[in-house]
Amino acid sequence: MSVHRLALKVALGVGGAAAVLTAGASLTGAAWGWALPAGAALGGGAYVAVKQLVNGRLQDTRALLRHLRQFEFEALGTGDDDGAQRDTLKREEARRAAPALRRDEMDALLDEARRTGRVMAERVRELRKMENYRREFIGNVSHELKTPIFSIQGFAETLQGGAIEDEDVRGAFVEKILRNADRLRHLARDLAEIARIETGELEMTVTAFALGPLVEEVTESLGPVAAEKGVTLSERLPEGLPRVEGDRERLRQVLSNLVDNAVKYNREGGTAEVAARHMPDGSVKVNVVDDGVGVELEHVERLTERFYRVDQSRSRRQGGTGLGLAIVKHILSAHGSELSVSSSPGRGSTFGFVLAAASSGSGSAGGRGKPDQRGEREARPANEEQRGKQRGKA
Numbered sequence: 058m059s060v061h062r063l064a065l066k067v068a069l070g071v072g073g074a075a076a077v078l079t080a081g082a083s084l085t086g087a088a089w090g091w092a093l094p095a096g097a098a099l100g101g102g103a104y105v106a107v108k109q110l111v112n113g114r115l116q117d118t119r120a121l122l123r124h125l126r127q128f129e130f131e132a133l134g135t136g137d138d139d140g141a142q143r144d145t146l147k148r149e150e151a152r153r154a155a156p157a158l159r160r161d162e163m164d165a166l167l168d169e170a171r172r173t174g175r176v177m178a179e180r181v182r183e184l185r186k187m188e189n190y191r192r193e194f195i196g197n198v199s200h201e202l203k204t205p206i207f208s209i210q211g212f213a214e215t216l217q218g219g220a221i222e223d224e225d226v227r228g229a230f231v232e233k234i235l236r237n238a239d240r241l242r243h244l245a246r247d248l249a250e251i252a253r254i255e256t257g258e259l260e261m262t263v264t265a266f267a268l269g270p271l272v273e274e275v276t277e278s279l280g281p282v283a284a285e286k287g288v289t290l291s292e293r294l295p296e297g298l299p300r301v302e303g304d305r306e307r308l309r310q311v312l313s314n315l316v317d318n319a320v321k322y323n324r325e326g327g328t329a330e331v332a333a334r335h336m337p338d339g340s341v342k343v344n345v346v347d348d349g350v351g352v353e354l355e356h357v358e359r360l361t362e363r364f365y366r367v368d369q370s371r372s373r374r375q376g377g378t379g380l381g382l383a384i385v386k387h388i389l390s391a392h393g394s395e396l397s398v399s400s401s402p403g404r405g406s407t408f409g410f411v412l413a414a415a416s417s418g419s420g421s422a423g424g425r426g427k428p429d430q431r432g433e434r435e436a437r438p439a440n441e442e443q444r445g446k447q448r449g450k451a
């Protein structure tokens with residue numbers, strides 16, 4: 058392969074990779090307008106760099122050969138018999154060494170070219186995978202946007218036409234319009250969150266805080282949703298639970314998503330509980346446990362994929378965006394933790410994660426409420442309507 062062809066191949070790979078990476082990061086078609094010139098510029102730079110590298114190696118090889126030829130010429134011009142004999146031996150050694158040196162140099166160049174080719178092939182595979190993901194992501198977003206938009210348009214046009222005279226039916230239509238608008242709002246929020254995560258702009262404010270009040274905020278905010286579905290929502294934290302370190306608002310987002318799922322994918326009369334315990338290594342383990350529909354083992358590993366749904370029809374009825382657990386995964390990763398999932402179909406699921414305990418100087422104020430005889434706070438229902446139905450748990 059000529060120097061020009063080798064340099065051109067590497068340049069095309071670098072330029073194409075840069076263009077796809079640049080445009081693919083934003084997931085928009087408009088980005089190609091400036092990604093292609095950027096890729097061309099990087100490709101041109103790669104072309105020049107490869108040619109300079111290879112030509113430099115070839116020049117070194119040619120210089121070595123010129124030196125050997127000069128040595129051979131000088132040896133031929135000597136008149137001393139002993140010197141001539143020595144020079145003849147040196148000349149023969151030089152003749153034998155020159156091809157080996159040339160082969161070593163060319164072998165090194167070929168090995169380097171092969172390594173570069175393998176790296177570029179791997180980059181191409183990664184870029185193809187990213188491009189497939191980009192297309193799938195855009196397709197999913199388009200579908201998620203179309204469904205509520207068409208619903209809103211249909212209900213609004215029906216109301217505008219005046220065909221519905223029944224006040225209750227009109228009210229139901231307005232309620233559905235508002236529900237779909239809320240779904241769009243949540244989708245826009247989650248997409249913005251994913252964009253911040255992908256671009257590394259997820260800001261974190263790490264502080265030491267008590268876990269108990271945070272759990273109470275989450276369960277109380279979702280209490281009405283649980284009551285409407287007939288799900289008993291409670292919390293169980295031990296007394297004296299240490300404070301934890303992390304971004305309180307981000308972890309509130311994590312808990313809210315997990316508790317919302319525990320309620321959403323539950324049955325009437327089911328239960329959902331937020332529990333925490335102090336681990337032997339000093340960390341704090343948080344679990345969200347439900348006795349709902351559960352998940353098949355084959356689906357568990359894919360739950361944190363964007364837009365992945367175990368049951369498409371049920372998920373669409375519930376109105377989720379399919380991005381919640383993907384966001385949870387990234388937030389926990391930023392905290393040095395990961396989401397653990399155990400589930401059994403028809404028996405429920407447990408979603409958990411571990412948080413680092415705050416330093417000893419921060420004190421212990423994670424638990425709250427009245428402790429029972431074993432030192433744990435009683436399970437406390439998340440809303441007033443359920444207080445009479447929920448049994449205390451140790």
